[in-house]
């Protein structure tokens with residue numbers, strides 16, 4: 001009840017939720033009854049969780065932030081949601097996002113723009129801006145987002161919370177609306193590294209409904225983190241940290257750069273060795289990402305035809321039914337991505353765009369491999385700047401895309417990355433938070449969480 005009260009009280013200023021659960025109190029009461037009867041409780045019993053609205057929920061609409069799914073009510077829970085419910089968590093509502101995850105501010109939501117709790121004239125980041133803002137404003141304890149090119153990490157940075165993008169395949173994508181299937185992952189937000197690790201542990205693991213989910217064993221991240229003793233003066237002794245030099249040059253705000261350098265010195269004080277490492281293909285990652293993500297989106301979004309799901313615009317001809325439903329249902333950014341993707345995949349252009357972008361992807365993977373052979377983790381800013389004003393980049397898509405330079409390479413390589421607050425730059429009335437990104441080797445989330453926990 002406390003969380004619902006707070007959620008409702010703050011919602012008019014922040015606008016992070018698209019739906020609020022009508023069952024939350026009933027679910028909490030059921031937990032109370034279990035406690036009275038001394039029955040066993042799940043590990044997350046009563047924990048209030050927000051879920052990004054591109055993740056399917058049985059008891060609430062799931063719009064993906066799009067008009068085309070305005071009335072859509074899934075017939076099933078996403079596997080990550082089911083796992084949360086099985087462990088006793090209460091899904092309190094569905095959070096706002098850029099339409100189908102396409103954007104970096106939540107301004108591309110068909111329904112509302114979410115505000116940054118640190119300064120409500122600024123964006124919370126995106127596309128999981130609602131999930132990040134909801135945790136930052138304490139409308140829920142933890143939340144789920146999705147990260148195709150940075151959509152968990154950049155909003156975590158803008159809203160001053162912890163965000164985790166797991167290794168591709170660590171968490172089932174069953175019930176996550178596909179944007180770019182080879183890049184999409186469900187990720188976690190929390191106010192501490194420990195909470196974020198517990199959430200990851202709950203939702204991870206193989207799922208027979210997602211053939212790309214990994215069969216690897218899921219370590220108990222939480223016990224690993226909690227078992228650590230902080231008695232040693234150099235708890236990170238032996239850890240090799242590489243600072244990605246391409247992320248500390250032009251295009252990254254001075255204030256952000258100096259906070260990342262300060263974070264690197266702090267890691268050194270904790271016992272690690274810090275060196276600079278270069279990823280030569282780094283800048284190629286951005287155009288490659290936008291070609292690949294748009295190409296996959298153009299294919300994935302063909303399922304929204306006005307027949308199978310959501311909104312239908314009646315027409316005499318079947319082709320006009322498809323055309324009118326899509327023309328009315330999709331917003332401008334989604335239409336632009338479908339056009340770009342269809343172009344990149346079309347005969348005659350495929351070799352010049354899609355194929356080259358796939359080759360760049362291989363280069364990016366190789367350069368990360370080399371950097372992570374020489375280092376245990378890599379660090380960089382999560383985003384080139386702190387949160388900017390609502391409307392500032394809305395009409396300049398290239399400027400907005402450029403802000404993804406620090407995150408998209410990680411998705412191309414499928415690696416895990418943890419973002420945690422590392423200080424403030426000037427702005428707003430209280431300063432604006434900045435996030436440090438730590439990138440690890442495949443399935444090495446446990447190490448990221450340990451280092452993150454010691455760092456925070």
Ligand code: GLN
Pocket residue numbers: 100101102103104126127146147148149150151152179293404
């Ligand atoms: N901003 C990026 C995009 O618009 C990333 C989005 C995401 O990770 N879902 O594609």
